[in-house]
Amino acid sequence: MELTAPTTRSAATGWVFKNKWLLLIGAIVVGAIVYAYATNDRVTVAVLASTLRQSTPLILGALCGLIGERSGVVNIGIEGQMLLAAFVAFLANVYIGNLWIALIIGALTGALMGALLAFMAVTLKMDQIIGGTVINILAVGLTGYFYTAGLVTKGKFAPISLGPLADIPLIGPVLFNNPPITYLAIILVFAVHYVLFHTRWGLRTRAVGEHPRAADTVGINVFRTRYINVILAGAIAGLGGAFLTLEGVGSFERLMTNGRGFLALAIMIFGKWTPLGAWAGALLFGFLYALNTQLQFSGVGLPPQLIGSLPYLATILVLAGFVGRSRAPAASGQPYETEG
Amino acid sequence: MSDNDAPIVLEAKGITKQFPGVLANDKVSLTLRRGEILALLGENGAGKSTLMNILYGLYHPDQGEIWIKGEQVTLHSPGDAIARGVGMVHQHFQLVPVMTVAENVILGAEPAGSGLHLNRREANQRVRGLSQQYGLSIDPTVEVEDLPVGLQQRVEIIKALYRNADILILDEPTAVLTPQEANELFRIMHDLTERGVSIIFITHKLKEVLAVSDRIAVLRGGRVAGTADPKTSTEASLAELMVGRKVILQVDKDEARPAAPVLTITDMQVRDDRKHLAVKSLSLEVHAGEILGVAGVQGNGQREFVEALTGLRAMEAGQVIIAGEDATGKLPRYITELDVAHIPEDREKHGLVMGYTIADNLVLNRYYHSPFSRRAVLDRDEIAENAAQLVKQFDVRTPSIYTHASSLSGGNKQKVIVAREFSRPVKLLIANQPTRGIDVGSIEFIHNQIVAQRDAGVAVLLVSAELDEILSLSDRVAVMFDGRIVKTLPIEEATRERVGLLMAGSEA
Numbered sequence: 001m002e003l004t005a006p007t008t009r010s011a012a013t014g015w016v017f018k019n020k021w022l023l024l025i026g027a028i029v030v031g032a033i034v035y036a037y038a039t040n041d042r043v044t045v046a047v048l049a050s051t052l053r054q055s056t057p058l059i060l061g062a063l064c065g066l067i068g069e070r071s072g073v074v075n076i077g078i079e080g081q082m083l084l085a086a087f088v089a090f091l092a093n094v095y096i097g098n099l100w101i102a103l104i105i106g107a108l109t110g111a112l113m114g115a116l117l118a119f120m121a122v123t124l125k126m127d128q129i130i131g132g133t134v135i136n137i138l139a140v141g142l143t144g145y146f147y148t149a150g151l152v153t154k155g156k157f158a159p160i161s162l163g164p165l166a167d168i169p170l171i172g173p174v175l176f177n178n179p180p181i182t183y184l185a186i187i188l189v190f191a192v193h194y195v196l197f198h199t200r201w202g203l204r205t206r207a208v209g210e211h212p213r214a215a216d217t218v219g220i221n222v223f224r225t226r227y228i229n230v231i232l233a234g235a236i237a238g239l240g241g242a243f244l245t246l247e248g249v250g251s252f253e254r255l256m257t258n259g260r261g262f263l264a265l266a267i268m269i270f271g272k273w274t275p276l277g278a279w280a281g282a283l284l285f286g287f288l289y290a291l292n293t294q295l296q297f298s299g300v301g302l303p304p305q306l307i308g309s310l311p312y313l314a315t316i317l318v319l320a321g322f323v324g325r326s327r328a329p330a331a332s333g334q335p336y337e338t339e340g
Numbered sequence: 341m342s343d344n345d346a347p348i349v350l351e352a353k354g355i356t357k358q359f360p361g362v363l364a365n366d367k368v369s370l371t372l373r374r375g376e377i378l379a380l381l382g383e384n385g386a387g388k389s390t391l392m393n394i395l396y397g398l399y400h401p402d403q404g405e406i407w408i409k410g411e412q413v414t415l416h417s418p419g420d421a422i423a424r425g426v427g428m429v430h431q432h433f434q435l436v437p438v439m440t441v442a443e444n445v446i447l448g449a450e451p452a453g454s455g456l457h458l459n460r461r462e463a464n465q466r467v468r469g470l471s472q473q474y475g476l477s478i479d480p481t482v483e484v485e486d487l488p489v490g491l492q493q494r495v496e497i498i499k500a501l502y503r504n505a506d507i508l509i510l511d512e513p514t515a516v517l518t519p520q521e522a523n524e525l526f527r528i529m530h531d532l533t534e535r536g537v538s539i540i541f542i543t544h545k546l547k548e549v550l551a552v553s554d555r556i557a558v559l560r561g562g563r564v565a566g567t568a569d570p571k572t573s574t575e576a577s578l579a580e581l582m583v584g585r586k587v588i589l590q591v592d593k594d595e596a597r598p599a600a601p602v603l604t605i606t607d608m609q610v611r612d613d614r615k616h617l618a619v620k621s622l623s624l625e626v627h628a629g630e631i632l633g634v635a636g637v638q639g640n641g642q643r644e645f646v647e648a649l650t651g652l653r654a655m656e657a658g659q660v661i662i663a664g665e666d667a668t669g670k671l672p673r674y675i676t677e678l679d680v681a682h683i684p685e686d687r688e689k690h691g692l693v694m695g696y697t698i699a700d701n702l703v704l705n706r707y708y709h710s711p712f713s714r715r716a717v718l719d720r721d722e723i724a725e726n727a728a729q730l731v732k733q734f735d736v737r738t739p740s741i742y743t744h745a746s747s748l749s750g751g752n753k754q755k756v757i758v759a760r761e762f763s764r765p766v767k768l769l770i771a772n773q774p775t776r777g778i779d780v781g782s783i784e785f786i787h788n789q790i791v792a793q794r795d796a797g798v799a800v801l802l803v804s805a806e807l808d809e810i811l812s813l814s815d816r817v818a819v820m821f822d823g824r825i826v827k828t829l830p831i832e833e834a835t836r837e838r839v840g841l842l843m844a845g846s847e848a
């Protein structure tokens with residue numbers, strides 16, 4: 001945290017220098033978007049809007065993962081949390097018929113799964129990989145058992161247009177004409193960033209994830225901090241699941257998360273356990289999905305299998321290229337022993 | 341400013357704490373008066389850290405009462421102790437490496453008044469204010485992992501002061517400090533007592549106890565073995581009270597009979613973690629049957645030098661010959677196989693596998709050889725027998741050989757490493773701070789072992805920040821300054837003053 005630079009000017013140039021690669025990539029991306037928009041505005045808007053929506057469950061999952069790990073709990077059960085939340089939110093929509101209530105129920109389902117993970121990881125001090133696997137298996141089992149075909153809902157979330165903002169060319173239709181969970185995801189990216197890096201709670205959470213004994217010695221309750229974080233993170237994963245059934249597809253299918261929960265973990269690592277970095281990762285993958293759809297739609301002469309494998313190839317490249325240079329919270333995955 | 345009428349600020353009454361297989365504290369009673377420095381002495385594993393952790397609320401006593409400022413208290417967590425003005429600097433620092441100094445200081449007691457928002461500017465200012473007020477200079481914005489241990493220590497003290505601690509527990513604060521840093525710490529301690537702070541000070545260095553304390557309490561085997569007055573005590577009398585027998589503080593050794601060189605280093609260059617040249621052209625030679633002591637203020641490249649020598653760090657340039665073989669840039673296993681023993685500086689990081697049992701830790705350097713391993717299968721009986729014998733021989737205080745290394749006391753961890761490294765015949769022994777955190781009785785034992793190795797024809801390279809240790813063990817003294825050996829002296833010429841001057845960088 002570069003807070004005490006002698007003058008504002010040198011702070012600003014210092015910031016630019018420190019982030020030169022980021023700025024360069026940003027400039028290239030913006031340039032490419034503007035160029036594409038000038039060439040074909042309709043397709044560009046469609047692809048970018050789709051990018052944002054495809055990225056929504058991914059960033060929600062990644063936020064769940066990184067909040068957990070920042071507090072020292074590895075969560076590989078995101079896939080299961082999302083799947084079960086998608087299912088329960090769907091059922092709520094079917095039987096209650098109110099999308100907002102269904103959304104809340106979806107988040108609560110995720111939170112409940114988070115509580116289960118926290119119980120296994122923090123209280124029982126179980127191996128956290130096993131704990132996450134338990135959740136994944138549980139979710140597949142429960143949704144498979146209770147799923148009945150032919151349930152119909154009373155619809156899904158429609159885009160909400162943000163008045164005059166939505167009329168700005170390019171930016172308007174992409175950013176300001178979205179359904180609610182997509183807006184919520186963007187807000188959450190910034191909210192989680194703020195909480196983690198600019199509040200007491202965030203400082204304490206990160207301390208617990210890096211060095212729980214040190215946190216304990218200054219009077220921070222390690223167990224409580226981990227419980228609260230893992231439960232809140234679960235609620236966010238729940239939103240990601242609810243997105244699939246309440247905003248994306250509008251109905252439930254078996255195993256419909258389709259690996260997004262695991263991809264979210266890759267995105268979390270890509271983003272070096274930061275919300276903004278993870279958002280960049282989620283947008284990258286969202287873009288690949290969107291591009292994939294667009295390419296198949298416009299019938300480019302490439303085999304669809306090849307195009308379909310793009311996101312997965314990208315996962316491998318991204319993880320191979322970036323993981324080596326980032327560092328996980330030091331105590332992530334380790335149970336805390338009070339008198340150990 | 342010892343004052344027998346000063347009010348009692350902290351009192352432990354009959355504290356008992358049982359760990360699996362060990363009675364760490366057995367009805368311990370202790371009082372601390374306002375404005376005094378109470379030194380707490382005791383052998384490794386005597387229960388000092390345990391008692392302090394109980395007074396700090398980190399461990400919970402099985403029995404006994406704690407009174408703070410005239411009030412009986414139950415400490416559920418360190419938060420309760422902090423709220424009553426107790427601060428503690430732990431034997432192993434409790435700092436978050438990736439956070440800044442200021443963040444570490446305010447953690448858990450962040451400045452209020454701005455709602456949820458973390459006010460880093462104010463945090464930095466508070467740290468600057470404290471560091472000026474107490475003369476503890478430090479930059480609040482650097483990350484702790486970039487600080488040398490001496491400064492980390494300072495952060496720990498600022499942490500306690502920030503919380504307005506007026507009862508300060510210092511658990512072996514000087515173990516990792518240079519003599520200069522230790523003197524600085526004593527100055528600060530006196531400063532604090534002048535302001536009414538009361539201090540419990542744990543150390544194994546008896547000189548320090550006599551120099552700074554107002555009163556001395558000694559623990560032995562979990563019990564209070566007695567108290568002493570520093571004015572009427574000597575190092576020998578304290579050692580006897582601690583260990584329960586006479587301790588010979590002088591090393592008794594014959595003339596060395598050096599033979600052929602075993603270790604030859606020419607023009608070694610090594611970079612530190614920040615890629616700066618930490619070792620700049622270092623050359624030395626150690627002969628069979630002699631002890632070469634490398635003296636120097638910590639941070640002059642000793643760590644990088646030893647790490648490069650043992651294969652733990654890449655070498656930039658130069659050559660290392662061990663027993664006639666070229667060991668330049670070889671892997672640690674290769675170097676170990678050249679009959680080299682290594683006692684590393686950082687016992688927690690490079691010396692032990694914390695999650696392994698003592699028995700397994702004791703064969704880390706040769707588990708893959710017979711008799712411990714037969715056709716890739718470990719022989720558990722042999723490993724256990726080896727452990728039982730070494731634990732006895734080196735007096736490791738542990739309930740069982742199957743105890744995890746992590747639950748040993750600091751000094752007993754060190755003994756396990758020493759036991760392992762001395763347990764097979766070697767040609768070269770590299771000992772980096774071999775007695776850090778070890779009690780006087782065990783230091784005597786380890787020093788005798790090192791001399792016995794020398795007499796058996798082993799070449800010994802001793803690196804230590806303790807000038808006393810260097811001067812009492814070495815046959816020749818090499819002084820390291822700024823990444824170089826600035827001078828090598830025969831022990832007869834190595835007076836305390838001369839070596840001290842060389843260590844400070846002035847040519848003598």
Ligand SMILES: Nc1ncnc2c1ncn2[C@@H]1O[C@H](COP(=O)(O)OP(=O)(O)OP(=O)(O)O)[C@@H](O)[C@H]1O
Pocket residue numbers: 339340359360362363364382383384385386387388389390391431737738747748749750751752777
């Ligand atoms: N968390 C723990 N679990 C089990 N046993 C422990 C634990 N902590 C300490 N012990 C045991 O309690 C005894 C006292 O340990 P303690 O750390 O208090 O010793 P100490 O006096 O501080 O020694 P040193 O000078 O080596 O630091 C030792 O036998 C140690 O093995």
Ligand SMILES: [Mg+2]
Pocket residue numbers: 388389390431511749750
């Ligand atoms: Mg101790």
